[in-house]
């Protein structure tokens with residue numbers, strides 16, 4: 062009897078026979094994340110949590126109590142669905158911040174960043190001496206920049222401000 066066959070026979074009637082459900086996937090993902098984290102930091106609590114997650118995942122995989130496991134999965138799905146949008150929004154905001162910071166670092170030597178005085182668009186402007194009249198490519202508004210307002214965007218049209 063090959064391994065696959067033996068495994069199939071062993072899993073017969075067990076909850077994990079048809080692959081992990083949503084809760085199991087989340088637990089496994091969390092366990093892997095904690096294992097990766099444990100490569101960088103050492104906390105006993107972290108290791109205990111990882112072990113507990115792996116143990117719970119195995120327990121669910123081998124369990125014969127379908128009803129209880131399905132109830133757990135449904136309870137988890139309800140919570141996960143409730144928190145998914147705000148978590149996604151927060152992740153998106155964090156990504157945007159990282160991107161903004163990266164752009165600022167990349168253009169630090171050659172450009173300055175301004176927020177449009179009218180619409181608030183972020184404008185990337187080449188560094189020049191003196192004051193600039195900037196015209197915003199989004200709203201067409203013009204404003205004088207020379208202070209240290211900051212932001213980023215596509216290159217706006219600009220010309221030296223007359224004194």
Ligand SMILES: [Zn+2]
Nearest residue numbers: 177180197200
């Ligand atoms: Zn504007």
